[in-house]
Amino acid sequence: MASLRLLDLRCCRERLATIASWHQLEWQQQDLSERTRQLTTHLETEAIPTTLVALSGDCAVGSVSLVRYQRLGGYPASVWLANMYVVPELRLKGVGSRLVAGAEAEAARQGVEKLFLYTHDQENYYKKLGWHSLRQHRLAGRPATIMTRTLDEARNQKACG
Template sequence: MLEILPLAARPDTIEQLAAWHFGEWGKLNPTNDIAARSLKLQRHLQEHAIPTTFVGVEGTELLGSASLVEQDLDLRPEYTPWLASVFVAPEHRARGIGRQLVERIMAEAESLGVTKLYLFTFHHERFYASLGWHRVEGAVYRGEPITIMAWNPGN
């Protein structure tokens, strides 16, 4: 059975998360390697605060993650905070895990009094729109087109 837990409850998953995140997004920032990402995730071992990460697990198996961070896009430092690092292991995709992880971050943001939450995506705009996110703008990030989206709690 899928459980969505704070990273603080499963710090043993940090190394795997860092490897997944580097594999997925390392080309955007190659200097932010697995060791650097692991160190960064150590700061997410808190609850009811930013930054934080939630993980999806079934028993001892790690399935995915999503984070709530202050900043995720250097192009738009004025936008804060951000939903970031939404990742589901390829063999577990299309099971609704990503949706549950995103919804958990949205609930956490709302409980923290966040009035607007941002994300950027390369090609999942429809997925996020189905969860109530709206397009803010298009941009180019490190040579790749992206869509910046926002969500307003309570709307």
């Protein structure tokens, strides 16, 4: 695999359609046009919501988003790691952990002290990356684990560039 770079979606807008189609294939609760519309909001500001794209050479190979949910899982408005996706042929090769670390660093850079996520089936994966389980909850009609991670302010790098 060529060296892996993480870029903010604002720096590689031409990847938006690819990322929206990945999300549609992986999570089918919304149609493609709604997913595309939501991702387009990640281009509008240098704050959250934002999406990081993993590039290997010139190929997009994964993405992850930071979003603000108002009351997901009974928690007050907070920032969540969401839409974590790695192309199937590169799973278990470190791309996902690089994306998570990049999202954590970007959140810390923006002053976020605590991140949340939910997962239907990857609790052990996120635990290996330092996340902690908070509780079980039903989301999208399925059981999910809500997890959190307190961010270390030492991670203070810019994602774009």
